Amino acid sequence: MSNITLKKIAEELKLSPSTVSRSLRDSHEISQETKDRVRALVAKLDFQPNPHASSLRKNKSKTIAVIIPEIENNFFVQVLNGIEEIAQKNGYHVLIYITHENYQREVDILHMLRSGRVDGIMISVASSTTNFEHLTAYVELGVPLVFFDRVCEIMDAPCVTTDDAQAAFEATEHLIKTGCSKIAFLSLDGNLSISSRRRSGYLEALKQYGLLNNKIIVECCLDDEATRQKIRSLFLRENKPDAIFTAIEKFSITTYEVCKELQIKIPEQVKMISFSNLTAASLFNPSLSAIIQPAYGIGRESADILFRLIDRKKLLPTQKKVIIPSHLVIRESSPVQQIVL
Amino acid sequence: MSNITLKKIAEELKLSPSTVSRSLRDSHEISQETKDRVRALVAKLDFQPNPHASSLRKNKSKTIAVIIPEIENNFFVQVLNGIEEIAQKNGYHVLIYITHENYQREVDILHMLRSGRVDGIMISVASSTTNFEHLTAYVELGVPLVFFDRVCEIMDAPCVTTDDAQAAFEATEHLIKTGCSKIAFLSLDGNLSISSRRRSGYLEALKQYGLLNNKIIVECCLDDEATRQKIRSLFLRENKPDAIFTAIEKFSITTYEVCKELQIKIPEQVKMISFSNLTAASLFNPSLSAIIQPAYGIGRESADILFRLIDRKKLLPTQKKVIIPSHLVIRESSPVQQIVL
């Protein structure tokens, strides 16, 4: 770390530190000539003000924290990409924390962040989170917080999501219209906002088409092997589903693998559709019909909102609860025309 | 941000700030009784020392920066995952910066980081980086820096990579052994360390099998459409390749798409193999043979090394240049037995 300080610059130029500081922030109470002299030396010595001293004094860290439940998930990666983009534009730094769907870790991180290390937080809660005290405690400190995707509706904080229920409805409806009547819905256990919204979209579609009695809801956990086992038993029971709708990208991969293992043909024997942001989904065998979430946009929008909060700007009324639509891409795993063998 | 400070704790307990500070760091010169009193109040008030004040005084930020060229790439995501894991264990925070393969952005980030904001840097350089002054200038400041994957060999900084040349050799050899003689190698343009190492592995295999005259090297850039066009023309030239070996995951996806478009069958008409960390590669149509890099391990190992440097611990001699082997997974896109139609 360079040990050249504001004070040294000041000495060198026979100025006071305050003048140098003001020059650097282009204060109107410094003459142009002095500013130029300061900037010249600063540039020459490649001086950078110490961010910790600055943060301490100004009580601003120019840093935000992004808390995500997992990183090996294209959705969160794209969100992060959007966030980083906006943060960079605003001159902010991005701290990343991964909870690995662990509630305790989430609590610890939020607790730790109460120190003033960051000016704001963006979070998608862990699947194991049912209690929100750690979040309310944080918000009560007055530090801006924005939820994205997996939100906590009851809290007074902006939420940026996609239209999960609508998207799930459309996906289910699509499956119904292509002839499916026994559609299984695979979702993450716990009571995440997205899970319940997606489930209700699924159920609503079944209801509208009089198929509510056929509902098959399977709640899977994070353990890959357990999920695999649940999917297997789904195919081994007497009343097999004729379609699978997975609410989580990862589950679609597991489902494909199980189908391969059990030699079940997609889409002939079972159709498939999934929430997924995998760019490679179109290369799957068969290509996977997917609900693509506007991940990048969610990242950008929620970051935008966070910075408005940080800058104490008024939020537009529409920015309290932002919903960006997903879109459905139909591919071979759930073809519109039934493939006849 | 909580406005409760060390000083207030001290007043409340009728102690001096120094005593409180020492109590919190478990100094031996504080009686157990006092420590207990301090800790009790600290716990009760949920006090957290201001990190900026602490960083300023101790000249330690407890933060590292991770600079990656792109994030929508499974390899870097897994590396990041490993890094975050180790950082968390060491009580460190992780700042993430994405260069988007942009040299100037990389320069700017490194310049900005010369302020003492972080205690160390982990970086994989951008493909457009040919000049390393920004890196040497940084290292000369005495701040630890570790390279991973895309390294700069000539610099005196630890490097953690995989055995690119060996892996590329084996992949090429595999293609040759399954009957291919016109193997095209698709790599990223620019002179990245990984590109040249992978290329040399490819060339070495061709050489050993007397196929050097058949070498086909295509350098692609980041523009997706340009890459697509280059791949198309590869298939449209008179002397078509009978195998494609892509050094970058993204290129394999584009290649698959082009093959679909041109109705070229993999592996019947052209075999494929790629460097890739996509978990879903096994679900491709056909499933993609891949060189899987130990991304998570690279992340963990390079973070480990960085923290040794930060703690001024001696590096083991083996930690100056760490090479973690990749492994080849053969799938349907380059079957061992030739599929006869």
Next chain:
DNA sequence: AATTTTTACGCAATCGTTTCCGAAATTCGT
């Protein structure tokens, strides 16, 4: 009992920047 050592704590400087007050020096208004 006198001395040395140890224990347990306080004082005050320090990290580097920012900003509230002044206060010269200059310009302006009339």
Next chain:
DNA sequence: ACGAATTTCGGAAACGATTGCGTAAAAATT
């Protein structure tokens, strides 16, 4: 030309935690 307003800058006190140094009191040593 003389007070008022403006411009331009410096002094010094923050911000909050850490730490070198000093020192009473208690304990140990001779």
